[in-house]
Structure formats: C-alpha cells, structure tokens
Amino acid sequence: MAKAVVADEAPLTQTLLINLYHLLRQWPKTVILCIVALRFLFRRYVSPLRKYPGPFLASGTRLYSLILTARGRTHEEHVALHRKYGPIVRIQPNQLSFSSPEAARQILSPGKGFHKTNFYWVFPPYGNPDVFTEIRENVHATKKRFVNQPYSLASFQALTPWIDKTIEILMNKLDSQVERAVEVMDLGNFLHWFAFDVLGEMAFSSSFGFIEQEKDVDGAINFIDTVQQYDGIVGQIPFLDYFLRRSPFWDYLPFVTPLANNHVTRTALGQMAAREDGTAVVDRRDLLSQLFEAHEKDPEKFDKRSVFAVAHGAIFAGSDSTASTMQTFMWNVLNNKPVYEKLTEEILNADRNLQLGEIVAWEESQKCLPYFQACLKEAMRVGPAVGLAIYRKVPGLGADIDGVFVPGGTELAVNAHVLHKDKAIFGDDADVFRPERWLGKEGDEKSEARVKNMDRHMFQFGGGSHVCIGRNLAILEMNKVLPQILRRYKFELAYPGRPMKKHSTFFVVQAGLEVKMARR
Numbered sequence: 169m170a171k172a173v174v175a176d177e178a179p180l181t182q183t184l185l186i187n188l189y190h191l192l193r194q195w196p197k198t199v200i201l202c203i204v205a206l207r208f209l210f211r212r213y214v215s216p217l218r219k220y221p222g223p224f225l226a227s228g229t230r231l232y233s234l235i236l237t238a239r240g241r242t243h244e245e246h247v248a249l250h251r252k253y254g255p256i257v258r259i260q261p262n263q264l265s266f267s268s269p270e271a272a273r274q275i276l277s278p279g280k281g282f283h284k285t286n287f288y289w290v291f292p293p294y295g296n297p298d299v300f301t302e303i304r305e306n307v308h309a310t311k312k313r314f315v316n317q318p319y320s321l322a323s324f325q326a327l328t329p330w331i332d333k334t335i336e337i338l339m340n341k342l343d344s345q346v347e348r349a350v351e352v353m354d355l356g357n358f359l360h361w362f363a364f365d366v367l368g369e370m371a372f373s374s375s376f377g378f379i380e381q382e383k384d385v386d387g388a389i390n391f392i393d394t395v396q397q398y399d400g401i402v403g404q405i406p407f408l409d410y411f412l413r414r415s416p417f418w419d420y421l422p423f424v425t426p427l428a429n430n431h432v433t434r435t436a437l438g439q440m441a442a443r444e445d446g447t448a449v450v451d452r453r454d455l456l457s458q459l460f461e462a463h464e465k466d467p468e469k470f471d472k473r474s475v476f477a478v479a480h481g482a483i484f485a486g487s488d489s490t491a492s493t494m495q496t497f498m499w500n501v502l503n504n505k506p507v508y509e510k511l512t513e514e515i516l517n518a519d520r521n522l523q524l525g526e527i528v529a530w531e532e533s534q535k536c537l538p539y540f541q542a543c544l545k546e547a548m549r550v551g552p553a554v555g556l557a558i559y560r561k562v563p564g565l566g567a568d569i570d571g572v573f574v575p576g577g578t579e580l581a582v583n584a585h586v587l588h589k590d591k592a593i594f595g596d597d598a599d600v601f602r603p604e605r606w607l608g609k610e611g612d613e614k615s616e617a618r619v620k621n622m623d624r625h626m627f628q629f630g631g632g633s634h635v636c637i638g639r640n641l642a643i644l645e646m647n648k649v650l651p652q653i654l655r656r657y658k659f660e661l662a663y664p665g666r667p668m669k670k671h672s673t674f675f676v677v678q679a680g681l682e683v684k685m686a687r688r
C-alpha cells in the first residue's frame with residue numbers, strides 16, 4: 169500500500185509531488201501509463217484543434233506522424249487521409265494538414281508571417297544552417313540576398329557547357345549499353361547519377377564521377393538517402409534529435425557513418441580548402457566561386473561557413489529532387505504509348521527541321537517543344553519530388569485560412585501530392601497523367617485562364633519566400649537532357665505498367681525504371 173504523505177504545512181504542489189513520488193515507487197508502470205494516457209487525453213480534448221477530424225492517435229501524440237513517415241509512403245498516405253477526413257486533417261496534436269491549393273497559397277505567401285517549423289532544424293549541418301535549413305526568417309532573408317544571384321537562371325545558363333559535357337558522358341555510357349546489347353538497363357540509375365554529377369560541376373567544378381564509374385561511388389547516394397530518412401522521421405518530433413544525432417555518442421555507434429565522412433561532403437570540403445589556399449584550378453564561375461565573391465563583398469553578414477553550407481546544401485537539396493522528377497517524367501511518358509509517340513514525334517520533327525542544336529538548348533526546348541513542356545509539367549503535377557508535407561507555423565495572433573480561424577502557434581502541413589489532386593483546379597481526371605490538360609487552346613480565353621489557374625496552384629517547388637531557389641537549374645538541365653535522350657534513343661519499359669518502387673521520408677526516392685533501349 170502506498171504511504172500517502174500529507175505534510176500539514178507543505179504547499180499543495182509539494183504534497184502532490186511527494187505523493188506522486190511514493191505512488192511511482194509503488195506502481196511505476198501503472199503510474200507512467202496513467203500519466204501518458206492523461207497527457208494524451210489532455211492534448212486531444214483540451215486543444216482548440218479538437219474540432220478537426222483525423223486519426224485518433226494523431227490527435228494525442230506525435231508518434232502517429234513519426235510512424236507514418238517511417239513507413240515511407242506519405243506521398244500516398246497523406247492523400248488517403250484527406251480522402252477519408254476531408255480538407256483539413258489534424259495530423260499531429262498541434263498540426264493541421266490542408267488539402268486546398270488556395271489554402272496552400274495563403275500559407276506559403278511571403279510576408280504573411282508563416283515561418284518554417286522546427287522540422288527543418290533537424291537537417292544538418294548543425295549550427296550552420298543553409299537557406300533550406302535556416303528557420304529564423306530574418307537570417308534566412310539575409311542569406312538569400314547573397315545567394316539569389318549565384319542561383320539565378322543567368323548564372324546557371326553561363327555554366328551550360330558543363331551540363332552539355334555531362335550529357336555527352338551520359339550518352340557515351342548509354343551508347344555502350346546499346347553496343348553491348350544490354351537487354352534491360354536501369355535508366356533510373358543513370359538519371360540519378362546525372363543529377364548528382366551536374367550538381368558537382370555546377371557547385372564545385374568537379375563531377376562526382378557517378379556516371380563515369382556507373383555506380384554510387386562510395387555509397388554516397390545511399391548515404392544521403394539514409395540521412396534524409398533520419399531527417400524526415402525525427403523531424404516529426406524534433407527534440408528527439410538531442411538524444412540521437414546531436415548526442416556526443418552518436419558518431420561512435422557501429423552502424424553510423426559520421427556526416428562529414430561521405431564522398432559528396434569530402435568533395436565539398438576539399439574544394440573549399442583548395443579555393444582558400446589558392447591550389448584549386450577553377451575554369452568557370454561555379455556556385456562556390458560566386459558564393460566566395462558574395463562573401464568578399466560582406467564577410468560579416470555572409471561568412472565562410474555560410475559559403476560552405478549553401479554550396480554543400482545545394483547537393484543535398486538538388487540531387488534526389490531532380491532525379492526523382494526525371495524518373496517520374498520518363499516512367500509516365502513511357503507508360504503512356506500515345507504520349508510517348510506524340511512527344512517523340514514533336515522532338516524528331518524539330519530535329520528534322522534543324523531547330524535543335526547538337527545538344528538540345530534551353531531556348532530550343534522552350535520555343536520548339538510545347539508538348540514536352542506539357543509532359544514535364546504534368547510529371548511534376550502527378551509526382552512532385554517532395555513526398556512529405558512542407559511545414560509552417562501560424563503567426564502569434566492566429567490567421568484565417570480557407571475560411572477557418574487557426575490559432576497562433578499551430579503548425580500547418582501542405583503536401584504537394586495532396587494539393588495537385590484537387591479536382592476543382594486540375595479537373596475531374598486529376599489522378600491521371602494527361603499532359604494535354606496544359607495545352608490551352610490559343611485564343612480561347614477560357615481555356616488559357618484555366619491553364620494559368622492550374623499553374624498558380626502548382627507546388628512542386630514549394631512557394632513564397634522559401635520557394636525552391638534551385639528550380640532554375642533543375643528546369644534548365646531537365647529541358648536539355650530529357651529531350652536529348654528521347655531524340656537519340658528509342659525506349660520502352662521493360663515491365664510495362666509496373667510502377668516504380670517509391671520511398672519517401674522527404675524526397676520520393678524511386679527505383680525500378682528499367683527499360684529496353686535502342687539507338688534511333
């Protein structure tokens with residue numbers, strides 16, 4: 169029997185704590201269970217969010233979204249949750265997910281005070297955030313001032329010769345697959361390696377050599393995916409990071425590769441050091457040189473650590489994302505024969521009419537390949553590269569979103585996979601890959617307005633002050649390499665109709681884009 173202690177003169181809280189201590193000693197499991205249950209019920213019912221529907225577990229504990237994310241299928245499961253519970257779903261005790269693209273525009277618009285949540289705080293490098301991981305809006309705005317120019321389309325266009333060089337290396341390797349009569353090849357791997365190698369050239373004037381070696385050198389891509397899995401899952405309950413990766417013991421665990429010890433980070437560190445001691449041979453104004461130039465203009469506001477964080481962060485943010493988008497594009501085009509035929513006809517026609525250079529140029533793709541543009545946009549609509557939601561916090565006084573008042577401090581989640589399935593915006597066949605939806609009839613005001621409206625509600629690159637700053641590069645390289653390979657090779661899916669394997673804890677990492685291929 170627990171000994172109840174009532175100290176006459178002790179204040180009430182002290183008495184309660186003493187009694188609790190004795191109860192804990194007597195029935196530890198029962199008491200802990202009661203505390204957990206009480207906390208769960210408190211969070212579920214004593215919250216202004218209690219009126220919103222959602223899974224029972226999600227309303228009382230963040231473990232629900234942690235487990236959901238760990239399952240790696242948020243790109244589907246968030247859609248299913250909205251289909252079950254409606255346009256606003258309580259997905260964590262203090263988090264609402266919105267499905268309406270109009271709400272997402274509001275949440276992501278700049279200047280409205282919706283800031284990034286602590287979810288982003290979990291992403292490395294620690295203590296030295298880049299533009300993606302920086303959650304202090306004012307610091308983010310300052311950093312962005314320095315990186316806007318290096319990230320501009322003009323800056324990337326000036327580096328086009330190195331995208332072309334990487335395309336040539338890719339084509340040599342694909343040619344050799346054809347010459348060796350490889351029956352089924354994994355095109356998805358080559359596209360993945362391509363995205364990484366382009367970023368190496370753009371950021372550090374140094375290809376990572378994935379295509380050349382036809383493999384994931386040093387397991388770097390796999391490593392980045394593992395880091396990303398950790399970020400997405402632990403990001404659901406950010407304070408856990410203190411006990412895991414931020415703990416001093418983490419790097420000593422046998423299954424852990426320290427963050428700095430991977431091929432990509434080593435290349436970045438090596439280039440940083442070589443630039444500083446003047447031993448680097450740099451034949452172009454790559455991202456790192458431009459960031460150094462920005463640093464020299466204002467070394468205090470944009471220090472060397474920021475130079476490193478931004479250049480290194482570009483590889484993490486821009487590789488899996490671009491690779492996933494290209495894989496989605498190829499799979500959907502190849503899986504829809506009429507689309508494939510119409511698209512290749514457009515490209516081959518442009519080729520016959522001498523409208524394309526030796527390697528497709530950005531301007532040529534923009535001017536001569538409207539159906540390609542429609543296919544690319546449709547691929548980004550049906551398969552956005554970020555499979556998890558992106559998160560923002562409601563400013564202090566609260567806000568009206570989509571006709572409801574949401575209290576300050578509430579976290580909001582918007583997932584592009586959910587938003588892009590909105591039938592009111594994208595049509596009743598929003599679930600289907602149909603590039604024609606993007607081809608408005610010229611001169612038909614209604615159809616042009618419909619296309620414009622769809623465009624305003626695309627979120628594959630996020631939105632507002634945190635809209636993807638690397639989208640210029642991604643769009644540029646995809647506009648070159650995708651038409652180029654479709655022009656040079658005939659492709660067919662080795663297993664028609666078989667979907668790619670997808671896993672998303674942040675980006676949707678895909679495998680299984682296996683094709684049969686021949687030279688045209």
Ligand code: HEM
Pocket residue numbers: 299300301312481482483485486487489490493552553554558559627628629630631633634635636637638639641642
């Ligand atoms: C098709 C390819 C890409 C997709 C779909 C994509 C998607 C996104 C999305 C959705 C965000 C917003 C995330 C959020 O608000 O939580 C974002 C931000 C960002 N992306 Fe991309 N991205 C792509 C390519 C790239 C590339 C190639 C780079 C670098 C060269 C890059 C660098 C960044 C950075 C630095 C941010 C943070 C921007 C900020 O918060 O101000 N991305 N991206």
